[in-house]
Amino acid sequence: MTRARLARIALLALVACGAPPRTPGDVVAVYFATLGRDPIRSLPLTTENFHRAHGLSIVTTSEARAWRGGAQLPDAAAPERVDRAQVAWLAIQNRADFARIAGELVATPLSTEEAGDVATVAVTVAPAHAPPFRQIFRLTREAPDSAWRIDGIEQSGVEPGSEAAAFVAHPSEAARRGIERRLRSPAQLPRRGGPR
Numbered sequence: 109m110t111r112a113r114l115a116r117i118a119l120l121a122l123v124a125c126g127a128p129p130r131t132p133g134d135v136v137a138v139y140f141a142t143l144g145r146d147p148i149r150s151l152p153l154t155t156e157n158f159h160r161a162h163g164l165s166i167v168t169t170s171e172a173r174a175w176r177g178g179a180q181l182p183d184a185a186a187p188e189r190v191d192r193a194q195v196a197w198l199a200i201q202n203r204a205d206f207a208r209i210a211g212e213l214v215a216t217p218l219s220t221e222e223a224g225d226v227a228t229v230a231v232t233v234a235p236a237h238a239p240p241f242r243q244i245f246r247l248t249r250e251a252p253d254s255a256w257r258i259d260g261i262e263q264s265g266v267e268p269g270s271e272a273a274a275f276v277a278h279p280s281e282a283a284r285r286g287i288e289r290r291l292r293s294p295a296q297l298p299r300r301g302g303p304r
Contacts, residue, residue, distance in 0.1 A: 128152070128255040132227035132247045133220050135256045139245075144210025144276065147201040154197075155248065155259045156190050163281030164196035200279050209276045212236035215243070225249045227256060235273030241265040243277055 129135045135153050142149040200206065218230040227247040234240040246260040266274040268290065275283045 131220075132222065132229045132245070132256045133217055135247060135258060136215070136217070136229045136231060136245050139258060140210075140213060140215045140277075143213070144201045144207035147198045151194060151198070152255070153258055155257045157259050158257075158261075159190050159193035159197060161260055162193065162197065162279060164193060164200060164279060164284075197279065206276055209235070209273055213273060213277060215277075218242070225251070233273070233277050235270055238270035238273050239265075239267045241267070241270055241274055241277075 129138050139150055139153055142153075201210070212235060214234045215231045216234065218232055220229045221227060225248055229245045229247065231243050231245075232240050233243050242264045244262045244264075245258050246262075247256045248259045249256050261278045263274055263278055271283070271287050271290070275287060
């Protein structure tokens with residue numbers, strides 16, 4: 109077992125005992141350690157703004173029926189829908205494929221910058237069988253003695269082969285739609301009459 113893996117396990121054990129991560133880097137490490145394995149522990153690591161921004165949301169059956177009929181779905185970023193965004197965040201991580209991919213991700217810290225109650229943590233995320241990409245976490249805290257929380261995530265360098273891993277590293281509606289568009293594009297569909 110590597111030193112980094114042992115450190116993540118020790119950090120997770122502290123969090124399980126109720127001790128919040130102390131540094132922005134620790135928050136990011138716990139984020140990756142809980143991703144797809146114990147997503148409920150990621151909720152205290154994130155802000156409401158984070159959940160408004162990822163755009164994932166649970167819809168009711170009547171909303172889904174109305175949407176199929178051409179109605180516009182309610183705005184996922186609306187304040188009253190944050191709880192639905194949090195539930196969607198948790199629900200999507202329950203999928204077996206999600207957990208498998210999350211377990212294969214290796215996040216290597218690149219840099220951490222703090223300026224008062226705002227911090228950024230940059231990491232390289234290496235999937236098991238796809239090109240690595242970069243993920244930058246923006247964290248905030250309410251006061252110098254309060255916990256750091258993830259307020260936003262940006263990704264760069266995501267290639268077609270690493271789209272699924274990038275979605276797992278930061279699930280968002282925009283990423284989901286991007287994957288869906290690529291899978292539905294004519295270049296990805298089999299030609300009539302089979303291969304030529």
